Amino acid sequence: MRRKAVLGLLALGLGVLAQGGFPYPEGFRFWTHVKSMEIKRGHPLYEAFGGLHHIYANPQALAGYLSGKKAFPQGSVIVFDLLEAKEEGNALLEGQRKLIGVMVKDPARYPETGGWGYYAFGPDGKPLAIDAKACHACHQGAANTDFVFSAFRP
Template identity: 55%
Template sequence: MKKPWLGLLLLIGSFGLVVGVSGQTVEGVAFPEGYRTWTHVKSMIVEKGHPLFELVGGLHHIYANSKAMQGYQANPRVFPEGAVIVFDLLEPVKAENAVVEGKRKAVIVMEKDTRRFAATGNWGYAVFEGDSRRPVEINANSCYECHRGAANTDFVFSSFRP
């Protein structure tokens, strides 16, 4: 079965950074149990033609724990220790003149911890495959290299949509 989110891993792999699959955490970032009860930050659909389609094409929901919400609401935007942001990537399904959620492709997680993740802008990154919660072990430096473009917002691209 085709896994479009695999483009993210292929990009990471192109840097020689995919190192395999292991237990329940990746680079120290655990699967965020109960994240769908956290604050919903925003949703979007990345379609063909978008520069990131090959990496993360699909339906996105972004969730933030309470500490991450403090960061989203701060000015300037700085996220506190323990902030966790979840990027829930789903297959968009068009049916009866609507776009609805299909199968989950991946759960992508950012966790703020200045002690553990100092080398990557104080953020740890993880990718979990679909609903299986199977972590795909990655080198967070590749995530950090992309997120460096958002250094002025504490390495977070999304904004809270009240």
Template identity: 40%
Template structure:
């Protein structure tokens, strides 16, 4: 985990790199977004949320310190004989807390990696502002939608 955090922090200011070890972090939750959901068109599939140690502490306390990283891993959901299984990766969304780099969005920076491309984030400034605007709805919870299950 330390190596992937260093990789994130070693990036140029405002740039968020792919956190290659996120699947070894704490798995926070999984959701299946099916065809009945209004979110299906843009985010349908199986969502896994992961948190590094700092973000895990934030999920417990509601306060996220700099260095907190949350990852939203979206994969296809495929039905096989009545069982929903994971298909190909659709995208990985990353939230990185760094109050000095991202002061206009509650201290959070946002990036998206599509499919299996682990090197090039795809969000432009409008996309980042869209993420920040949506997450602003959760300012009472540190701008984070995910919660730990009791």
């Protein structure tokens, strides 16, 4: 049964499944752009997440950002596209992709991590092994916004 479900997802163009069964979020760059930021040397997360971040939200996640309730509905998917940051000609430019981070809201599936599943994909779109509990431990700092650090910038 699981093999059939995986084949069905692949046929839909949803991409390679991450550990735990979440597909690469094909077409996420056509979702709503939430914000961009850069983590620079000296930031505590620089070693793991230094570079340019672009945050994208699917329609459910956008509803969560806009609701003002600081809660995201089931089915919300938030993607952060992490790229190397490079300076050239007095401009900050996007370098190579480092990874894609994904948060998926499904309280029934992820009760131990505040209702969120955490996934990562390498620059080639292949799943990376991560510790979702460690991700969630870091996101505890955003507990008052449903464990989401970013805020929508209209």
